[in-house]
Amino acid sequence: MQPTFSSSRILLPVRPWFIFLSLIVALLLNLLPTAHWPGMPDWVALVLCFWGVREFRRVGMGWAFILGLLMDVADGSVLGQHCFAYVLLAFLSASQSRRLLWFPLLQQALQVLPLLLLTQLIQLLMRLAVGAEFPGWSYFIGPFVASLLWIPATFILLLPQYQPVEQNPDRPI
Amino acid sequence: MAGIDHAPPPFFKQGPAPLALLTFYILISLAIFVVDLRFRSLDLLRQSVALVVDPVQRVAQTPGSLVDYARNYLQGMRLLQSENDELRHAKLNTAPNLLRLEQLEAENERLRKLLVVKEREQAKGQVAQILYTARDPFSRKVIVDKGQQSGIVAGQPAIDEAGVVGQVTRVFPFSTEITLITDKDQAVPVQIVRTGQRSVVFGLGNGQLELRYMPANADVQVGDVLVTSGLDSVYLQGFPVATVVNIEREGAYSFARIFAAPIAGVENFGEVMILDPRQPLPPPPPAAQGRGTDGSDKPGVRPKKKRAAKGN
Numbered sequence: 001m002q003p004t005f006s007s008s009r010i011l012l013p014v015r016p017w018f019i020f021l022s023l024i025v026a027l028l029l030n031l032l033p034t035a036h037w038p039g040m041p042d043w044v045a046l047v048l049c050f051w052g053v054r055e056f057r058r059v060g061m062g063w064a065f066i067l068g069l070l071m072d073v074a075d076g077s078v079l080g081q082h083c084f085a086y087v088l089l090a091f092l093s094a095s096q097s098r099r100l101l102w103f104p105l106l107q108q109a110l111q112v113l114p115l116l117l118l119t120q121l122i123q124l125l126m127r128l129a130v131g132a133e134f135p136g137w138s139y140f141i142g143p144f145v146a147s148l149l150w151i152p153a154t155f156i157l158l159l160p161q162y163q164p165v166e167q168n169p170d171r172p173i
Numbered sequence: 174m175a176g177i178d179h180a181p182p183p184f185f186k187q188g189p190a191p192l193a194l195l196t197f198y199i200l201i202s203l204a205i206f207v208v209d210l211r212f213r214s215l216d217l218l219r220q221s222v223a224l225v226v227d228p229v230q231r232v233a234q235t236p237g238s239l240v241d242y243a244r245n246y247l248q249g250m251r252l253l254q255s256e257n258d259e260l261r262h263a264k265l266n267t268a269p270n271l272l273r274l275e276q277l278e279a280e281n282e283r284l285r286k287l288l289v290v291k292e293r294e295q296a297k298g299q300v301a302q303i304l305y306t307a308r309d310p311f312s313r314k315v316i317v318d319k320g321q322q323s324g325i326v327a328g329q330p331a332i333d334e335a336g337v338v339g340q341v342t343r344v345f346p347f348s349t350e351i352t353l354i355t356d357k358d359q360a361v362p363v364q365i366v367r368t369g370q371r372s373v374v375f376g377l378g379n380g381q382l383e384l385r386y387m388p389a390n391a392d393v394q395v396g397d398v399l400v401t402s403g404l405d406s407v408y409l410q411g412f413p414v415a416t417v418v419n420i421e422r423e424g425a426y427s428f429a430r431i432f433a434a435p436i437a438g439v440e441n442f443g444e445v446m447i448l449d450p451r452q453p454l455p456p457p458p459p460a461a462q463g464r465g466t467d468g469s470d471k472p473g474v475r476p477k478k479k480r481a482a483k484g485n
Contacts, residue, residue, distance in 0.1 A: 027229065032237070033233075036308070080205040087199060139310055
């Protein structure tokens with residue numbers, strides 16, 4: 001696989017433990033006290049979306065569901081709220097992955113934004129439907145920040161898969 | 174792993190179709206959403222998942238609490254000294270009342286015994302440290318560091334040094350979730366100190382409280398202090414809850430809109446005291462049965478008055 005489909009660079013295959021580690025780190029970032037700052041992105045949604053686009057064979061809706069359950073318990077929100085949003089996010093990012101990776105990074109970020117906004121919007125609608133108070137428009141800043149973070153996230157999460165630039169000509173891959 | 178000559182690699186085996194999987198997971202999500210919200214019967218699932226999440230959460234909170242600790246530590250002698258002075262001053266100010274409190278309580282008890290009124294319950298409890306506020310932006314909850322292993326059960330009230338903070342809503346093995354009184358629709362039965370009128374104060378979800386179902390001509394003034402009325406068998410009587418800050422009386426509505434601000438440091442970090450559950454109220458007299466919920470809390474008071482009258 002390449003960094004984007006139009007790139008000629010070929011990546012090493014992803015290591016499953018790295019996917020697992022990155023998701024755990026994202027969960028940890030979500031649980032930091034900084035999560036209360038306005039405009040903090042939902043890290044789990046971002047990383048889940050990234051792996052959903054990149055490796056939808058490995059990170060599917062089952063992972064999304066489990067992570068959603070963990071987030072629900074950690075947040076103290078109603079069970080099933082994050083599950084629903086994350087499962088839908090995993091499905092949509094998998095279905096977008098063939099198309100998304102043809103674009104340069106900035107445009108990828110722009111196309112990821114609706115997915116992340118939808119994740120947030122679904123949670124809002126679910127809670128409003130059962131009588132919660134609207135938490136204010138700052139609730140929607142997070143997805144914008146997250147979609148900007150798509151660019152550095154791509155670099156960091158693909159880092160273990162890059163090969164050295166000077167290669168042995170006898171072994172091109 | 175199968176060798177090349179045993180079986181073809183499963184290129185086309187990808188499990189169920191994505192759309193089927195999506196439908197399956199979404200149905201499960203919606204099901205547990207409804208069950209958790211309406212029937213509250215998924216506490217076991219929540220507790221077992223919490224056992225996994227809780228250590229991660231505590232690790233995640235460590236840097237923040239270390240920074241806090243360092244800041245407190247480095248604030249130095251001067252602040253501590255001034256605080257110490259202030260506290261000593263405050264202690265001296267309250268000394269006359271405090272010194273007489275014991276005597277007053279003894280006197281009160283004796284008088285109550287004379288009147289054959291049930292003795293007032295003593296407030297006892299355990300101090301718990303607030304670990305973090307729940308991340309959910311739709312609700313106002315904090316997590317404290319005592320749980321089932323300290324014998325805490327759902328429903329216990331939590332107070333701080335100024336007044337009522339909230340109520341225990343979920344208990345995990347090593348932590349407890351306290352819903353603050355400012356959470357949307359969290360209700361506390363109160364009494365206005367000045368007039369003695371009973372009512373119920375509800376959280377609004379934005380840090381304020383609202384005194385609902387008070388008639389437009391009710392005797393409420395800005396600055397009135399609301400204390401717990403003790404009619405719910407949850408909160409003990411007399412803990413400060415809120416002060417009235419704003420009253421909107423409109424002729425179009427039959428109820429006045431009365432807003433109050435919590436007295437306790439509800440949004441602060443620090444320590445809270447989780448009070449032990451109250452002893453159950455005496456059973457209501459048979460005549461009062463079959464009435465609405467509003468009437469059900471009165472019978473607890475009524476026999477006292479009758480007995481008090483007899484005592485006289």
